Amino acid sequence: MTVEQMSSPTVPALRSVGLVTGLALEAALVPAKASPRLIPLCAGPGPAAAARASWRLMERGCSVLVSFGTAGGLDPALPPGTLIIPEEIRLIGDQPPLPVDSTLRRRLLAACERAGLPVHAGPLVGSDLPLLSPAEKARVAQLSGAAAVDMESHRVAEIALDAGLPFLAVRVIADPADRSVPRWAMKGINEKGATVVAPILLALALAPWRLPALITLARSAARARHTLGRVACGPLLDLLGR
Template sequence: MSAEARIIRAVARKTVCGAANASLLRQRLASALTSGRTVGLVSFGLAGGLAPDLAPGTVVLADWVAVPGRRWNTDSGWRQRLLEACDGAMLAGVAGSDAPVATRLARQQLHSTTGASIVDMESHIVADMAGTMDLPFVVIRAVADGAGSDLPPAALIPLHDDGRPDLPRILASLARSPGQLPDLLRLARASRQAFASLGGVCRDLGPGLACPYFL
């Protein structure tokens, strides 16, 4: 999302916004890696909770990322630096998905089959690209919606390619189904908590995001 990119831009050398679109992220990330020298990759942003005890705003640092049939480990040295610098962050596994995992039942099933505590739509792509390019990678995510909640239809509307929400379509969805407004407001509050947590992480880590290979 564009909001995620704004938070990390001050401390990362280069940012890539995938706009919750797997093919677009792969294309943009591959293009970014052809220019300049890259010492590591960070998957950064919001995540959905899979473990039932994760509150909105919880910061998760991944020790692994998995999709069916594949699993990648994050860089141990870099990960340890993150853990030392990010007070209150938890270490857990991440499930990757090319599509939103929108219902409580689907999240329960994903948690049961993978053992992951959170899910997002970018970390597996970053992990795969890092493996292809022989680069270290880490994952910094903040929970925006808990495992016990369903995402309202308006929250599933695709983003613009620049990562901004499509407000006209969101308003049209609300007009058709006004009953989803309480869930949408709850999600907005939880997302604000998650964004605040991510901002705190960036302030704690500073330029280079504690990457031991940055200098």
């Protein structure tokens, strides 16, 4: 049986779609007045926070869960800003992949095509820890065969599967496969997924030569957010029927 066969053969009425994000900036990309049925929620980065956000969204009556945000590139051919709507979520190890709802995915792909948004099919792999170096990314790419990695999608997919809800992942590459993410830069995000400036300013004050790396990271992140914003303002609304 394929992953798509495991997915829901029919799609329930989309009362509301819950978007689980790891960063507050990602949640803020969803226009507040776009639709009351498109509900973003950030509880922070990582699988535990993604689980909390998923449960809260289900308590609010969401009938679909979407993992929405950025990802780390594993395929060296994919630059920052690449949109990935995977056909499955893979796990590191011998565990079977987690399904993505095939019907909703087809509808979302069609909406992206109408919006002129190119999509890479994936797959995506979940990691409980951030992959910060090209060597770490290469190792996981070899183990999983995935195009990109993030820390939330696999947990959201597990919860949706247990709850019998459709699941989708919408991820955009922020840091490509051949680029390191400095540990000092990770301190710019707190446990709630909010941006904190003070640790970054301190890191630059202690080592001003870090500035070019920070600028590169910021530019790539901006490209990723631009793509995510386009998806939120168009295809995801089309999924709801506006």
